[in-house]
Amino acid sequence: MNMEPIQALPVPRWEGEGYSRIPFWVYTDEALYHRELDRIFYGKHWSYVGLEAEIPHAGDYKRTWVGERSVIVARTDDGSISAVENICAHRGAAFCRERTGNVKEFLCPYHQWTYDLKGNLAGVPFRRGLKKNGEIRGGMPADFKPAEHGLNxxxxxxxNGVIFASFAHDIESLEDYLGPRILPYFDRTFDGRKLKIHGHARQRIPGNWKLMQENIKDPYHVGLLHTWFLMFGLIRGDQKSNILMDAHGRHGAMASTRADTGKGDVSQGLHSFKDDMRLHDERIIDIEREQWWNGPTVVMLTLFPNLIVQQQSNSMSMRQIIPRGTGKFDFVWTHFGFEDDTPDLETRRLRQANMFGPAGYVSADDGEVLEFCQESYDAGDRNRATIAEQGGRDWSDSTHTITENVLRGMYAYWRKLMEV
Ligand SMILES: [Fe+2]
Incomplete structure (x- = not known):
């Protein structure tokens, strides 16, 4: 019997050099997937787990996932943020079942072990047994030390209001992790202003988790797949853009500025372009330029491994990727604005949010095509490869959107990390 853990099992070989021809098995292989969980999600990477505005008061908590592991993020009594694994130290029950709530302490229903908000073990029923008629029944061994049995x-x-967590304790700072090229784009949105949560949307997409990162790292598809964007003038193929990565290639920033002229001539030749299409309610594309944009009308950040930060016009969202096996992932959207938004601006953000989310006029397209891709990876020859060579085979920066460079950047990093 083979007792090797699955992540130690051999994975297929990625034939050839480079990172522009991606084998189908990259999206389907079980052993590889477990290696990804180990090295990426449970390794030395920072995963996004939430916004401070979701848990503003002491005792507020939210339940989320890092990789496939259930994690509780909480605001403690001293105002700091804690993150603990949702596994009772006693019998291992995933004790927290609510999505959000407010508690004084965490309580496992099975045997009522309790933990403070930082995850320290606070109470064990019958720790010293039950005294009855002068006789002590039960009790934990005398050398049982509560301090050694807190939550993980x-x-x-x-x-600036955004919370990341890692199972690794010997890990570089978040700032070093994002790097000097990505950090300014992060701080552009999150500059310390108080955030306001507008709502969440959740969907399960039948595709490998990396496909979502690839999708946002690929601005080339936007003007082709998303007819809505194009038709109503929110993007143009000839937009001035700045597309760059961190030193490893794992994170990407795509900043693009739409000219004020609306529908672009460059769109006319495309299949999907219909000049006579009109919106019943044009307020959804009535955009107010905000000062802090500092130019770009859209900035999409892909932060490895599990976060996309979206600012498209006045709509902003955090999109969290939660892997659920090789062929599916959960996609959690948190739409937000700023506390000091005027009521008019807030209404614009809410209206424009209709473009995004599971049923968004634009985003629904992505979920569907990712499913189309995974279908082939699962059923097709696993050694067949996809082609990501628009704009070349390297992953240098780009000043236009007709490129898959950021996608290649991620695989340059991923391939090294996964040793395939
Ligand atoms: Fe898309």
Whole structure:
């Protein structure tokens, strides 16, 4: 019997050099997927787990996932943020079942072990047994030390209202992790202003988790797949853009500025372009330029491994990727604005949010094509490869959107990390 853990099992070989021809098995192989969980989600990477505005008061918590592991993120009594694994130290029950709530302490229903908000073990029923008629029944062994049996605590990093966690404690700072090229784009949205949560949307997409990162790292598809964007003038193929990555290639920033002229001539030749299409309610594309944009009308950040930060016109969202096996992932959208938004601006953000989310006029397209891709990866020859060579085979920066460079950047990093 083979007792090797699945992540130690051999994975297929990625034939050839480079990162522009991606084998189908990259999206389907079980052993590889477990290696990804180990090295990426449970390794030395920062995963997004939430916004401070979701848990503003002491005792507020939210339940989320890092990789496939259930994690509780909480605001403690001293105002700091804690993240603990949702596994009772006693019998291992995933005790927290609510999505959000407010508690004084965490309580496992099975045997009522309790933990403070930082995850320290606070109470064990019958720790010293039950005294009856002068006789002590039960009780934990005398050398049982509560201090050694708290919840598994994750490393936490918070920057301007955004919370990241990692199972690794010997990990670089979040700032070093994002790097000097990506950090300014992160700080552009999150500059310390108080955030306001507008709502969440959740969907399960039948595709490998990396496909979602690839999708946002690929601005080339936007003007082709998303007819809505094009038709109503929110993007043009000839937009001035700045597309760049961190030093590893794992994170990407795509900043693009739409000219004020609306529908672009460059769109006319495309299949999908219909000049006579009109919106019943044009307020959804009535956009107010905001000062802090500092130019770009859209900035999409892809932060490895599990976060996309979206600012498209006045709509902003955090999109969290939660892997659920090789062929599916959960996609959690948190739409937000700023506390000091005027009521008019807030209404614009809410209206424009209709473009995004599971049923968004634009985003629904992505979920569907990712499913189309995974269908082939699952059923097709696993050694067949996809082609990501628009704009070349390297992953240098780009000043236009007709490129798959950021996607290649991720695989340059991923291939090294996964040793395939
Ligand atoms: Fe898309």
């Amino acid at each position: 605590k994750l490393n936490v990093a918070v920057r």
